Amino acid sequence: QKEVEQNSGPLSVPEGAIASLNCTYSDRGSQSFFWYRQYSGKSPELIMSIYSNGDKEDGRFTAQLNKASQYVSLLIRDSQPSDSATYLCAVNPPLKRDRLAFGKGNQVVVIP
C-alpha cells in the first residue's frame, strides 16, 4: 500500500468553478499534511498545511482533513486559468524523521 495516493486523473474545470482534489494516506499516525502546487517545468510550491481535523481556508483554497477516514482534500474556489498546475499531496509519516511522503499529483486544467 502506498503511503500517499492521489488516484484521480487530470481534472478539467471551467473558469469560476470549484476544483476538488482528494488524497488518501496509509499511516493512521500521520499528523501533518500539505498541499503543493507545481507549474509545468517548475518546482513545487507550498500552498496549504493542515494539522487538525476539519477545514482550513486560505483565500480561494480550502484544505479538509479527516483523520478517521485518512483522507485530505483541497478545494479551489473560483478557479482561474492561473490555477492550472499539478497539485501534490504530502504527508509526514510517523517514524520517518521529518521526511514527507508525496503523492504523484493531480493535474488541474482550468478552461477559460
Add this chain to the structure above:
Amino acid sequence: DVKVTQSSRYLVKRTGEKVFLECVQDMDHENMFWYRQDPGLGLRLIYFSYDVKMKEKGDIPEGYSVSREKKERFSLILESASTNQTSMYLCASSPPHGAGSYEQYFGPGTRLTVT
C-alpha cells in the same frame, strides 16, 4: 521568506562524468533533502541530511552521494553519471525535528541531461 537556491537550472553532462549539484538555503534550517522527479514516478527521495555532516539514505541512493560541510549548503554528487540519471533534481529544506512543522521548501530545480 525561505530562499533555497540551486547552482544550475540546466546542466548537460556526458556519461561517466562526476557531477556536482549544489543547494544553498538561507533560513538556518537543519534539514535538507535531495529528490529527483520523473514523469509517472513522482518525487523520490535520494538523500536527507538533518545536521552538518549527518546524512540518511532515501529511497533511491544508488549512484549518488552527498556532502554537508556547512549548515546552509547540501551537495549532491553523481560519482559517474549515467543516462538513467537524466532527471529533474530538486533540493528542499525544512525546520528541525521537534519544531512542530515539517514543511519543506523547494529550490527551483536542476534539469540534468546525461548524454
